[in-house]
Amino acid sequence: MARFRYKALNVSGRLLEGTMDAVSSKDVLRELDKAGFTPVSAHPVGTGDSRSWKERLTPDPKPAEITAFTLDLAMLLKGGVSLDEALVILTQMETRRWLVKLVRSLHTELSSGQSFSAVLETHPTLFPPLYVKMVEVAEMSGRLEEALTSIAAERQRIENLSKRLVSAIAYPAFLGIAAVGVLFFVLLYIIPQFEGAIQGFRDRIDGSALFVFELSEGLRAVSGYILPTLIGLLVVGLLSKRLLVGRSLGMEILSRLPFTRRLVTYTLTLTFCRTLSILLANGVDISTSLRLIGGISRVPRSAGTIDAILADVRQGTRLSQALSQRPLLPAHVVQMLRVGEESGRLSESAARVSLFYEAKLDAALARFTAVLGPVLMMSVSVLIGWLIISIMTALMSINDLLI
Known part of the structure; x- marks a missing residue:
């Protein structure tokens, strides 16, 4: 478990802040919702940056590159390829090292039994909450390819x-x-x-x-x-x-x-x-x-x-x-x-x-x-x-x- 700092609104609309121990920010939001609060945000309490200096100095991927990855994944799923196989194919097709490393990480975490939305949630700088939530809902309805295309x-x-x-x-x-x-x-x-x-x-x-x-x-x-x-x-x-x-x-x-x-x-x-x-x-x-x-x-x-x-x-x-x-x-x-x-x-x-x-x-x-x-x-x-x-x-x- 990790400690998360959250913000939520009570029934009168007043903003509340606090901390909670949970496995992920999604669990924090779910617990706040069950308690009758309106969740606003949940972020991990600073645990230090474990990245190397090289990783810190490396610029984040451009939004257009994440968009291209999303579109490629949607096209593979539309062609009848399973999500697991699609990630493997993308690692073989890609030449950009950062994307190969990312897709391999997603594939490894997905193979451990996690849902795709939970895997994406571990990369908040690349996949914002809006992206993750749409994937989560699509997984429940079996419309992942349509959601990724959208x-x-x-x-x-x-x-x-x-x-x-x-x-x-x-x-x-x-x-x-x-x-x-x-x-x-x-x-x-x-x-x-x-x-x-x-x-x-x-x-x-x-x-x-x-x-x-x-x-x-x-x-x-x-x-x-x-x-x-x-x-x-x-x-x-x-x-x-x-x-x-x-x-x-x-x-x-x-x-x-x-x-x-x-x-x-x-x-x-x-x-x-x-x-x-x-x-x-x-x-x-x-x-x-x-x-x-x-x-x-x-x-x-x-x-x-x-x-x-x-x-x-x-x-x-x-x-x-x-x-x-x-x-x-x-x-x-x-x-x-x-x-x-x-x-x-x-x-x-x-x-x-x-x-x-x-x-x-x-x-x-x-x-x-x-x-x-x-x-x-x-x-x-x-x-x-x-x-x-x-x-x-x-x-x-x-x-x-x-x-």
Whole structure:
């Protein structure tokens, strides 16, 4: 047995934390559920990292590689191959060492009598709880191949969505970085070339031009700290990505900016409805579905709201009613989910909402890129133009004084 630290909600919706001894986190969640609590999470208490330094420095496999493994496994199962034989075949087909090692580990643990979902649960960084739960339900219903195909398709959709989000932000970010680079270059290398010409005339030149020269002097005074500062910020960013598990610093920033807040709302609605639809269609109960959705949400403060909704549902409140009482989804989305809930087709209604919001998100990303790119270009042009005009004004003022 191992010790697990858990989080759960009581009947009043209050968050409780504690520890429990169990064989796996699944057993902890099951015991909490039997006790009348709403399980939120269960993680092993730190027992030290037994990995070698080489393993620690080796980057984790990319999500797309796990998706490809899932799809290959589903295709083999669809061809009539047993799960045990499929894992053996994958070890023979694969050339990537990490994947061969992973599949062999899965095969060994599966051969010891464990279920496939229990085997996957021992690799939480590669197979998240949502993945494991869908496999667990599929094993009970004998639909493992269908579940793996559904998982692979959904992961591919999420990966494509992530690529679109990154692409939409990458171009404006590149322009912003380029603008800052040009500004630094002008202030550090161009402006100093004209300082000799204004010596003795500083009190007579225009205030805007004087500000440019003083800014250049101040920046050169701290130029030795610029590179170390940038490296430090990069290191802090990488560490925060590793340490802030379950949180997204980028999403936190985007949710606070007025021109990207709507994108975050669309992303949250799409993720909630699409995941709910898939889980319900694969036989996962509504309480477990909400718990898993709360676990994958990266939108700030949404996980706590989903936990509160889950507590309401566990007390007998209908999902649509619980959603209407919390600021999570737009009102018309809640209404559409209410219609599906009343007709017994909640999964289908959630799927329709997700398709609608996927289209809205694509359109919003296109508008965001189309507007922000030119705005940044104009800002860079105005900035460089202001620097040039300031310098020329100062030189012309000196020339007039000399004449």
